[in-house]
Amino acid sequence: MLGRIAGKLKEIIDAWRDYPLQPGTIWKDRFRIERLLGMGSYGQAYACTDLSTGSVALLKRNKPSKGRTGIELLRRESELMRSLAHPQIPRWLDYTVRKRDEALIMEYIDGHNLEFGIYEQGITYSAYEALAVLKSLLAPLSYLHKQGFVHRDVRIPNVMLQEGKLFLIDLGLACPIGERLPAKLQAALGESDGSMASGSAAAIKRRMRSPLPSSDWFGLGHLFLFLMYAGYEHPEGQPEKSWEEELSLQSEVRLFVSKLLQEEPGWETTEHCRQELDELLNSLRLAGQPEM
Incomplete structure (x- = not known):
């Protein structure tokens, strides 16, 4: 009984921690969140506006409930993308850290x-x-x-x-x-x-x-x-x-x-x-x- 209650409580806490960023949220004084594009097992993807250029970008944030594993996977992806340059692969733009949240910024493909x-x-x-x-x-x-x-x-x-x-x-x-x-x-x-x-x-x-x-x-x-x-x-x-x-x-x-x-x-x-x-x-x- 106590195990089920503890499990349910963890689900509620994880859902709260992973609650999507709201439109209008400013990330690191530069990226304004426009909308949630999708959510995977370890990350969340958003369309955002780069306030320094006015261009649209994709912000991929680690899922907070996944802890260090989510961050490690996101860092691996960032390091790999940063080494690539091909017209059919989204361009790496930036990687940012905000307290315990991190985000990979890349080219947004509008389609x-x-x-x-x-x-x-x-x-x-x-x-x-x-x-x-x-x-x-x-x-x-x-x-x-x-x-x-x-x-x-x-x-x-x-x-x-x-x-x-x-x-x-x-x-x-x-x-x-x-x-x-x-x-x-x-x-x-x-x-x-x-x-x-x-x-x-x-x-x-x-x-x-x-x-x-x-x-x-x-x-x-x-x-x-x-x-x-x-x-x-x-x-x-x-x-x-x-x-x-x-x-x-x-x-x-x-x-x-x-x-x-x-x-x-x-x-x-x-x-x-x-x-x-x-x-x-x-x-x-x-x-x-x-x-x-």
């Missing part, structure tokens, strides 16, 4: 993510269009891998579309290639061996969280399938089948996507993957099937 486009706007993709999305994302991924990092979270919520240009966002799970996270962070992110022991969802998570470039290729493969299933209607009364059977794809497209999903696709670098996709898209154009 919507692919998840919103699919589920809220009903956007669908042909196979050619979906492959073109992958080609666009391979540019920042190739750059990221050349810099020695892996994203580890290539999913439709983390791809922003702004005026026809795609951005790869949210580097909160990114890490150096080959890094083994400290046990404390593994446990916090649900990446310890026990938390990903069995089940198809756990197997997908394990593949995507691997600190190797192939995990991002795997993420691209799943992203392609999400785009294709956005326009798929399952025949009523028919049993579910594999994506290879359900989706009407040309054999060369199916082969490329299968390679993305393999544990050992055979590419030495992401640039080699990108070159193969270029060849595939060119062959489809020459065949006169860009709208398939």
Whole structure:
């Protein structure tokens, strides 16, 4: 009984500590909070105005209830972003400390993510269009891998579309290639061996969280399938089948996507993957099937 009461009290205290910053709040005498954009397990994202320039930025604050773990994850993300400079990755702008709260300030991408486009706007993709999305994302991924990092979270919520240009966002799970996270962070992110022991969802998570470039290729493969299933209607009364059977794809497209999903696709670098996709898209154009 006392344990349940203590647990409930902790939930109330944590919710109070994590109460979002209100519009109009001034952070560090420079950034005015405009609105909450979203809240994750360890952070809160806000649109804010930089009072020194008048420009809009994104402020990512650690969740106070997560203590030092939330701050450590935010600092890792900041240090990684600060070393990057690519037109399809948000720019690092600043890192600030306010008492026990810290915040990463980055470029604000004014648009919507692919998840919103699919589920809220009903956007669908042909196979050619979906492959073109992958080609666009391979540019920042190739750059990221050349810099020695892996994203580890290539999913439709983390791809922003702004005026026809795609951005790869949210580097909160990114890490150096080959890094083994400290046990404390593994446990916090649900990446310890026990938390990903069995089940198809756990197997997908394990593949995507691997600190190797192939995990991002795997993420691209799943992203392609999400785009294709956005326009798929399952025949009523028919049993579910594999994506290879359900989706009407040309054999060369199916082969490329299968390679993305393999544990050992055979590419030495992401640039080699990108070159193969270029060849595939060119062959489809020459065949006169860009709208398939």
